[in-house]
Amino acid sequence: MALGKDYATQECSIARALEIVGERWTLLVMRDALYGVRRYNDFLVHLGIPRAVLAARLQTLTAEGLLEKRRYQQSPPRDEYVPTERGIALWPVLRSLGLWGREHFGRKPLRLFRHADCGTELGPYGECPACGTTVPVPDVLMEPGPGADPDPADPVSRALLRPKRLLAPLEPDPV
Amino acid sequence: MALGKDYATQECSIARALEIVGERWTLLVMRDALYGVRRYNDFLVHLGIPRAVLAARLQTLTAEGLLEKRRYQQSPPRDEYVPTERGIALWPVLRSLGLWGREHFGRKPLRLFRHADCGTELGPYGECPACGTTVPVPDVLMEPGPGADPDPADPVSRALLRPKRLLAPLEPDPV
DNA sequence: CACGGTAGGTTCGGTCATTGAACCGACTCC
DNA sequence: GGAGTCGGTTCAATGACCGAACCTACCGTG
Secondary structure (H helix, E strand, O other), rough: OOOOOOOOOOOHHHHHHHHHHHOOOHHHHHHHHHHOOOHHHHHHHOOOOOOHOOOHHHHHHHHHOEEEEEEEEOOOOOEEEEEOOHHHHHHHHHHHHHHHHHHHOOOOOOEEEEEOOOEOOOOOOOOOOOOOOOOHHHHHEEEOOOOOOOOOHHHHHHHOOOEOOOOOOOOOOOO | OOOOOOOOOOOOOHHHHHHOOOOOOOHHHHHHHOOOOHHHHHHHHHHOOOOHHHHHHHHHHHOOEEEEEEEEOOOOOOEEEEEOHHHHHHHHHHHHHHHHHHHHHOOOOOOEEOOOOOEEEOOOEEEEOOOOOOOHHHHHHEEEEOOOOOOOOOOOHHHHOOEEEEEOOOOOOOO
16 A cells, blocks of 8 residues: 555545555554554554554554544653544444454354444444434444453453443453 | 465454455455456456456455356456355445545545436445335446546446446447 | 663564566457 | 457566564652
């Protein structure tokens, strides 16, 4: 993909989208960001991505306005990366990709998504079959599905096992 | 992405999906396939993809069951690549990616999609607002939008200017 | 103060994928 | 016989990605 390199003559909006989110790891970073991961180290641990690549991705995602870099502590200076509206708007893409992957290559779902207001499982487009509305991303409740590893090694995966809303920051491991 | 290399410990269905369609060019090849492009040379011309990469992508897409290689002429032997059900199921992914790209980076849409039965423009999830049903991919009518180049250079782009159903093979240039 | 640890990077050599150009074989058309 | 088309393969060069090592602040402990 790369800087300066693009999908040449393709003016198609799919091609433009892929110029932003089509590089390796990028969509997985955004997935984690929507799941509530915000810190460099948490992305690192959870994705197993090379440090240099993560730094590069976070930078371009910030530059393209999908993530916002936010200082949450002055000393030592620490920043977190929070999805912007533009980044949150990727939810339907991630949702449909995940459904496709599960349907055609997966077994049991790792995660379930419900409408926080009524507890109903989301339909294929992120709508609530009971309420008949498209559920806003912050109102989506994520919980582990039947395929989830009950005792994962890394703390980020453990934190993601507890039911939580999308976008809500990860709670640190209690114990 | 690559052979042998994978998104390591990620069992997530999004990660699995990206192992298949996450490589550079792959989703654009599938987009063209859904648009009705079927022949090696047509992909080549329309995408501006390096020949070796196209050959590799077509092979893995065939191996993964998203495309089917079909002999349409014995002498000289010529094959075409037709989307399977699994490949067609990517439509919601491409649709949502395209909408996201257009919404956040694009100007006018290049292509419009309508329900062939009633002529209504498709909603964001590929549903028909008038009929209230999810429109099957073969019943989606594609036509040039306000942003389309009225006189593109390559014959494939010209063929795609004529309104046609998704999946229907490209008609050769008349003139 | 020395020491160890954490968070968030940067740098570096090696490997692997992508690129563009050239080549090739089978066939058709003139 | 010669030119052209279609669907590839091969090749060298470039660029992206990888893993490991290193670096800079800073904090907490003894």
